[in-house]
Amino acid sequence: MNNMPKTPKDIKIALVGSPNCGKSSLFNTLTGSRQKVANYPGVTVERRSGNYTTTDNQKIILIDLPGIYSLKDRTLDERVSREVITGVHKSESRPDILLCVADSTNLRVHLRLVLELKHLGLPVILALNMRDLAERDGITIDPKILSKELGIPVVNTVAVRSGTLEDLKAELSQSISNLIPPKDAVQSPPTRELQKQARALAQAAIVSEGTHHKVTRQLDKVLLHPFLGIVIFFITLFGMFQLVYFWAEAPMNLIEEGFRLLQGFITTILPDNWFRSLLVHGIIAGVGSVLVFLPQILILFTFILILEATGYMARAAFIMDRLMAMVGLNGRAFIPLMSSFACAIPGIMATRTIEHHRDRITTIMIAPLMTCSARIPVYALLIGAVVPNHSVFYGLLGLQGLVLFGLYLVGIVSALLVAAVLKMTLTKGVAQPFLMELPKYQLPVLKHLLINLWERARIFLKRAGTIILYSAIGLWVLAQYPKKPLGATEPDIYYSYAGTLGRYLQYIFEPIGFTWEISIALIPGMAAREVAIGALGTVYALQGNENQIEQGLRAVIQNSWSLPTAFAFLAWYVFAPQCLATLATVRRETNSWAWTGFMTGYLFALAYGAAFVVNKVTIALLA
């Protein structure tokens, strides 16, 4: 470590604290929108950093370390936090000051971490957060006693209200100007000893005890009621999905229309050459096919963030835990999996709330098996074409609806089976306790919601967007070149690389009943699932607008696809990872090419296997 005096802009302060102490709120309030979210290299631990300007006009860096109960290396979060604080982390330099955030309403528990942090050789400032809630519950703490006993500065804060942070801001400036050089970390006493000290400290500093948060107590009586709780939970989910589809419809149409106008505009201003084709049919069509899901993704994220911020997410985990435990998962996996029914991308990103690495990986691996909304157009086309519109069970149910329901069910059951198998093999390990604090209910802060929403949107656009852009260009090249020879009769795509590749793929796909037309359509269909419809239209050389192409395709499927082929195609789409944006998200969230590769491989293998079985069984049944 260098002992040179640091210039003010090098100063780095790390926020540390237990889960639910309001640390991230404090971080959001201090840094505003000037923050960056990434992963620490090689691990799935999120690195949040931002800029903060002190009252003396110094620019310093704030980093928000993950929420932890201790620094024992048991979880990745704990290990990364300890490495950063003690200065042995590979990429993150050692902070100069630790800003420890503690929940005032739960001082006894949170003080233990403060005591542990004091052994790590860095100056510590303690922020007693949620002062307002503590006051409402009748809890009074004397910060002076705490400061004297701990030998560190102690300030009161209400993280969600920037007006209450004057003391903290003054203390930060004070500590920066009297910066003490870091010392080496020393071994801290065992948990039990720290806890004894924490309890004595809390007893000395708490002037009055207060009661258990009243609103939380009353709300939980209803929301965790064994019957009412489940009803409310499912109504919440149902409402969430209704709104995801209802609210997303108009902006999705708008985006589609916008891209169509853009295509039309470029077609009129550019001469008909390869560049125009690249722009119109490659980039705009490809990127548009993925961006059209952005409204759904954002609305889902909004709901997930609200569930998180209010404290309801932990209750949802409580209600669903027993069910999820049956396949070796944690209750926290439920909401991400549920979200994946709209789109796997927000679902996979929502797995960040799952604390344990292995549980998180397992959940990510099965998320794409939930039937997402991009599959619906594919299912609808196929079912409409090959399943007769009969009613079954004495006219109570439609056969088409029943088949659609069956496809959803196959996805869910497969996901649970895959989870169970993974838990016994690749993600095998010591069971993780469910043990979790149910935080107090709080109203979400609009500004923090928007910051987080923007962050999620940015990650999706940047990460998925770049991959989609490159793959759109790649897929366009595959589908456009080489050009059709003069006098040839098949559609253009037949002679292209995609066509050639598709015809080779046909050798692989023949056993599952796919024709060369289908094999070719699957290649551009990698961009997003519903793109396969447009691609089939191209392969069958259908002309006209979207509706006309769908009509045409329905006729083609009815006339020239055999029933075993159509059913095999449906089975393929239950499993196949035909969505590069999802794969890009998995790569980002797992921070691992190996897991991304594994997911791609196992899903294609399942898709092939399922399509094969369905094809052969249908052939046998029809014989």
Place this chain on the structure above:
Amino acid sequence: MVYLSDLNKGEEAKILGFEAERCKDIEFARDLEDRLLEIGFEEGLTVKILHEGPISRDPIAVRIGQMTVALRRMEAAAVKISNGKA
């Protein structure tokens, strides 16, 4: 001996100690006591079962001091409690 996992909804008791070795999984048991301590379980404190999960009355939500903690009954089996009401 009575353990936290034996209590029903609405009942309360005083924590006497921890017996993580009651868990079949040794690796799991090793961490469990520390984790219970860290989240706020401690000898001498009163615990009360506030809520039970909808299926098999598992997991449970208990009150310790000012906070509510959710845990599975399997984990609660490691918390030794006083016999009868606290």
